[in-house]
Amino acid sequence: MDDKQNLQILKEFPMLIPQNRTFSTFNGFVVAGGEDFHVYIDLPNPPSVRGMVFFCQLKLRWFLDSCKSDLQEWENSGISLLEFLIRLKNLIAVGIQHGKLEKCESSSHMENLIEKIQFYSRLIKEVQSSQWKEEISIEDGSSREFNEIQLRFYKKDEFDRVHTALVKFESATSCPLIIADLPSQVELTVSKGMTASQMYEKFVEAVDRLQDFWNLVDDIDESCWVIDPEQPKRKDSYRRIIIGTNVSLYLSIDPLDPHKRPDITFIGSERTVMPFRNSLQENLEQWDSIGVNIVSSLTRLLGLQELPSKPSDEAGSLGAIEQGECSICLCLRLDDGLLPSEVCNNALCAVPFHAACLFVWLQSFPTSHQNFNRLYGECPNCNSAISCPILS
Ligand SMILES: [Zn+2]
Numbered sequence: 486m487d488d489k490q491n492l493q494i495l496k497e498f499p500m501l502i503p504q505n506r507t508f509s510t511f512n513g514f515v516v517a518g519g520e521d522f523h524v525y526i527d528l529p530n531p532p533s534v535r536g537m538v539f540f541c542q543l544k545l546r547w548f549l550d551s552c553k554s555d556l557q558e559w560e561n562s563g564i565s566l567l568e569f570l571i572r573l574k575n576l577i578a579v580g581i582q583h584g585k586l587e588k589c590e591s592s593s594h595m596e597n598l599i600e601k602i603q604f605y606s607r608l609i610k611e612v613q614s615s616q617w618k619e620e621i622s623i624e625d626g627s628s629r630e631f632n633e634i635q636l637r638f639y640k641k642d643e644f645d646r647v648h649t650a651l652v653k654f655e656s657a658t659s660c661p662l663i664i665a666d667l668p669s670q671v672e673l674t675v676s677k678g679m680t681a682s683q684m685y686e687k688f689v690e691a692v693d694r695l696q697d698f699w700n701l702v703d704d705i706d707e708s709c710w711v712i713d714p715e716q717p718k719r720k721d722s723y724r725r726i727i728i729g730t731n732v733s734l735y736l737s738i739d740p741l742d743p744h745k746r747p748d749i750t751f752i753g754s755e756r757t758v759m760p761f762r763n764s765l766q767e768n769l770e771q772w773d774s775i776g777v778n779i780v781s782s783l784t785r786l787l788g789l790q791e792l793p794s795k796p797s798d799e800a801g802s803l804g805a806i807e808q809g810e811c812s813i814c815l816c817l818r819l820d821d822g823l824l825p826s827e828v829c830n831n832a833l834c835a836v837p838f839h840a841a842c843l844f845v846w847l848q849s850f851p852t853s854h855q856n857f858n859r860l861y862g863e864c865p866n867c868n869s870a871i872s873c874p875i876l877s
């Protein structure tokens with residue numbers, strides 16, 4: 486359908502809200518003779534009004550029934566919706582002038598609704614005439630009271646990753662809220678009075694800024710055996726990867742400076758971790774902060790030929806994961822998705838525990854004692870000394 490005509494409808498009838506991108510269904514008000522009339526229009530053949538469905542409030546219906554032949558003729562001649570609305574507006578204005586249509590009293594509910602519709606209408610008009618109209622969609626206007634107006638942003642980056650964001654408007658006057666799958670380190674705020682295009686541009690700016698970061702974590706996800714997060718989201722800036730039997734490491738990456746050496750924490754028994762920790766300390770200066778390949782930098786740092794990759798068969802990966810189950814709750818993941826992170830340092834035991842499970846366990850023994858921010862006691866499995874962080 487003709488964009489120009491759609492824009493014209495938005496301009497001439499700002500209170501009449503299109504319910505879809507094809508401009509075939511409308512809900513809202515026609516303003517005529519200083520009055521607002523609630524109407525609902527559905528066009529089977531947009532922009533023509535042939536075969537249209539037209540609902541309106543009773544008072545207007547009575548009046549229009551008296552001009553049925555005019556309306557019938559307009560419909561049969563297949564004029565455009567814009568033309569129809571202009572004629573309808575004039576018809577109503579004349580009706581009011583001649584006292585055929587009484588003025589109705591406005592209610593606060595109606596005023597409230599009108600305010601929302603005006604806001605919604607402005608939003609549509611702005612998006613429709615913006616250069617981002619393919620990337621921004623307006624949602625939930627079809628709810629009768631226009632209570633949940635939302636914008637959805639879409640952006641495909643140069644590496645074919647798709648990013649979306651949602652802007653929620655509580656009311657026409659409150660500050661909108663933007664929700665996007667971005668790391669928390671990236672501040673993305675929108676403010677009242679910003680246009681939809683301005684908000685979209687802010688979102689794209691943030692996405693552009695994170696390209697290096699996402700390239701880097703995509704590299705890790707592709708080449709390493711990542712066990713946490715189970716299904717990484719775009720906002721996740723950490724990865725726990727397996728580097729050997731019963732030993733993994735936790736990488737915390739700065740999304741705003743992804744080539745900086747990440748924070749590395751080893752998870753495993755002292756015995757399994759030691760060689761990796763030593764190698765890391767020896768090779769620390771070798772971290773190539775300009776190098777784009779984090780996987781090879783990491784491999785070199787750990788003194789490995791290559792990092793273990795995820796077994797392609799389910800059994801292989803399940804087998805390895807079974808070894809990592811918490812010895813207290815016998816589960817791999819807690820409800821919040823956390824994996825075991827504490828390991829008994831007795832080489833003959835070396836069983837893993839969730840920090841939370843071990844904390845509860847140690848707390849239940851009067852012999853356990855606290856030192857700084859750790860709780861010390863005995864391993865539930867072998868009675869060797871073990872400790873865990875104190876959880877609040
Ligand atoms: Zn547990």
Ligand SMILES: [Zn+2]
Pocket residue numbers: 829830831834835836864865866867868869
């Ligand atoms: Zn033990």
